[in-house]
Amino acid sequence: xxxxKKPRDSYHHGNLRKALIDAALDLIGSKGTGGFTFAxxxxxxGVSPAAPYRHYKDREALVADVAxxxxxxxxxxxxxxxxxxxxxxxxxxxxxxxxYLDFARKEPAYYSAMFESGLNVSTYPELRAAADEAFExxxxxxxxxVATAPEGQRPPVLMVSLHVWAVSxxxxxxxxxxxxxxFKQPISAEELLESHMLVYLRGLGLxx
Amino acid sequence: xxxxKKPRDSYHHGNLRKALIDAALDLIGSKGTGGFTFAxxxxxxGVSPAAPYRHYKDREALVADVAxxxxxxxxxxxxxxxxxxxxxxxxxxxxxxxxYLDFARKEPAYYSAMFESGLNVSTYPELRAAADEAFExxxxxxxxxVATAPEGQRPPVLMVSLHVWAVSxxxxxxxxxxxxxxFKQPISAEELLESHMLVYLRGLGLxx
DNA sequence: GCGTCCATGTAAAAACCCTTCACATGAACT
DNA sequence: AGTTCATGTGAAGGGTTTTTACATGGACGC
Numbered sequence: 001x002x003x004x005k006k007p008r009d010s011y012h013h014g015n016l017r018k019a020l021i022d023a024a025l026d027l028i029g030s031k032g033t034g035g036f037t038f039a040x041x042x043x044x045x046g047v048s049p050a051a052p053y054r055h056y057k058d059r060e061a062l063v064a065d066v067a068x069x070x071x072x073x074x075x076x077x078x079x080x081x082x083x084x085x086x087x088x089x090x091x092x093x094x095x096x097x098x099x100y101l102d103f104a105r106k107e108p109a110y111y112s113a114m115f116e117s118g119l120n121v122s123t124y125p126e127l128r129a130a131a132d133e134a135f136e137x138x139x140x141x142x143x144x145x146v147a148t149a150p151e152g153q154r155p156p157v158l159m160v161s162l163h164v165w166a167v168s169x170x171x172x173x174x175x176x177x178x179x180x181x182x183f184k185q186p187i188s189a190e191e192l193l194e195s196h197m198l199v200y201l202r203g204l205g206l207x208x
Numbered sequence: 209x210x211x212x213k214k215p216r217d218s219y220h221h222g223n224l225r226k227a228l229i230d231a232a233l234d235l236i237g238s239k240g241t242g243g244f245t246f247a248x249x250x251x252x253x254g255v256s257p258a259a260p261y262r263h264y265k266d267r268e269a270l271v272a273d274v275a276x277x278x279x280x281x282x283x284x285x286x287x288x289x290x291x292x293x294x295x296x297x298x299x300x301x302x303x304x305x306x307x308y309l310d311f312a313r314k315e316p317a318y319y320s321a322m323f324e325s326g327l328n329v330s331t332y333p334e335l336r337a338a339a340d341e342a343f344e345x346x347x348x349x350x351x352x353x354v355a356t357a358p359e360g361q362r363p364p365v366l367m368v369s370l371h372v373w374a375v376s377x378x379x380x381x382x383x384x385x386x387x388x389x390x391f392k393q394p395i396s397a398e399e400l401l402e403s404h405m406l407v408y409l410r411g412l413g414l415x416x
Numbered sequence: 417g418c419g420t421c422c423a424t425g426t427a428a429a430a431a432c433c434c435t436t437c438a439c440a441t442g443a444a445c446t
Numbered sequence: 447a448g449t450t451c452a453t454g455t456g457a458a459g460g461g462t463t464t465t466t467a468c469a470t471g472g473a474c475g476c
Contacts, residue, residue, distance in 0.1 A: 166382055192367070
């Protein structure tokens with residue numbers, strides 16, 4: 001049987017692991033985490049259905065690896081959007097929010113693997129680490145925001161970070177998916193997030 | 209081949225549709241939306257693997273039906289918690305928030321089918337209708353809340369409803385799942401939701 | 417009561433997937 | 447050059463989805 005889409009020159013693939021992640025991204029992106037199959041990823045990479053087992057314990061482990069990549073890419077996106085709080089905290093923070101929504105829309109495959117695959121994060125230490133680090137990135141921005149409050153009236157950074165994460169995630173999941181999934185509403189995800197943050201920050205006593 | 213777990217007395221099952229939904233709830237609850245299989249649901253119901261096709265176009269249609277049931281159950285739960293705003297709006301509203309979190313924790317199967325199954329809601333009109341009605345139930349509570357603001361300073365009910373839905377959903381999805389899924393945090397989902405709502409409502413100028 | 421219809425269930429089959437195992441290959445290192 | 451071992455192959459067992467032709471018997475009219 002010839003499994004090669006683009007026939008390899010050598011018996012060994014050379015970089016199957018990466019090829020599998022790329023294939024998985026393609027497939028999850030177009031057919032969702034559920035539609036993705038290990039065998040088809042193997043076919044995309046031009047190897048037999050058994051080959052992936054040399055790199056991943058099972059199908060789920062590949063999804064977990066994709067999710068890990070996703071968290072790392074996500075952290076980078078957030079970090080870039082924050083851009084060290086330049087030119088000012090308010091502008092940068094708004095960019096961060098939009099970056100969250102952007103990521104959900106433009107990287108549905110990552111987003112799916114990260115949040116909709118039903119993975120038990122605790123099962124994959126590397127995954128948990130990547131997720132934690134992504135959250136840390138968000139906390140950096142929130143910490144700067146909280147620091148604009150007068151001393152003695154600063155709300156806890158952790159709490160605010162969790163609030164911000166939750167609302168961003170909720171809006172992105174429910175209203176901000178590019179595909180047909182999610183619930184269409186007469187207000188855009190971006191408007192929803194911005195209006196929410198205005199209210200919330202006023203509630204915190206932060207006048208941005 | 210004998211498919212009967214509890215052998216039927218008659219050739220016809222009698223209420224296969226309901227039996228399939230029950231089986232699906234069991235299976236989704238214990239193995240997630242991904243782990244659930246049509247064939248196993250059929251086995252649970254004591255029928256052959258082909259029988260479910262008399263009631264559902266395909267596997268996904270059963271998941272959609274479960275999700276629909278979920279939205280209806282969800283609407284009931286919210287409505288019960290709201291209890292017509294008794295004894296006062298603030299108390300009742302807080303109950304509604306807790307009901308959302310409760311539902312996510314106590315009905316993981318419904319919650320999974322509703323929000324994590326990757327279903328395209330627009331594909332199933334009945335599903336969309338059920339979801340819309342559930343959201344309407346939430347809007348009732350929000351409308352009463354907004355109405356406590358002095359006239360002329362009332363924020364739009366739709367916007368506030370979407371904010372409330374998003375944050376509840378975000379918190380429930382990220383931090384409020386019973387199983388190992390989600391991200392454990394040192395603050396409980398309930399505390400997070402309540403603290404968020406306090407800040408948010410203050411931001412709206414609502415003193416509850 | 418009797419016969420017929422048709423909703424509901426069955427068996428069998430094709431096509432696919434997951435995973436394991438014994439075996440093959442060849443890049444890298446002595 | 448020879449050996450090792452990570453990486454890939456084939457084949458096989460067991461499971462799933464879905465379709466198709468056929469079986470059953472409850473409900474209905476007569």
